[in-house]
Amino acid sequence: MKGKELRRSRSVLPIGTVMKLTNLTARQIRYYEEQELVMPERNEGNRRLYSLNDIDRLLEVKDYLDDGINMAGIKEIYRERQAKLEAKRSDESKPLSDNELRKILQDEFMNLGGLQTPEQRSLHTHNPLI
DNA sequence: ATTCTAACA
DNA sequence: TGTTAGGA
Secondary structure (H helix, E strand, O other): OOHHHHHHHOOOEOHHHHHHHHOOOHHHHHHHHHOOOOOOEEOOOOOEEEOHHHHHHHHHHHHHHHOOEOHHHHHHHHHHHHHHHHHHHHOOOOOOHHHHHHHHHHHHHHHHHHHEOHHHHHHOOOOOOO
């Protein structure tokens, strides 16, 4: 259950492939890196190399943006996601780590509405979630 | 052919 | 965000 994560975190994809896989422009992909939403590695020639996890993160960022959440809001989401994860790591390091993770992600969705702009919020009056 | 940084009619 | 110049 460990070699799988290693493969997903192995950076090998050039930005051109990431563009096709995420439908994002190179400009957007580089900008999100500037915002520290993804931190791809670089090869000998200073070319960016992305991992499958980076792809997932990029797609997630795109979804949040589509839902009207701004850069600050997205950063806040990841900031809290990491904070709660660390908290569970210090105390009962192993025990209910799995169920706890579910609750953490659940709480995350509960707070999304507060991070959206008033405009976007009014567009989703029928779907509280998302 | 691809990607990189910097900059803006 | 788009686009473009000038390099690697």
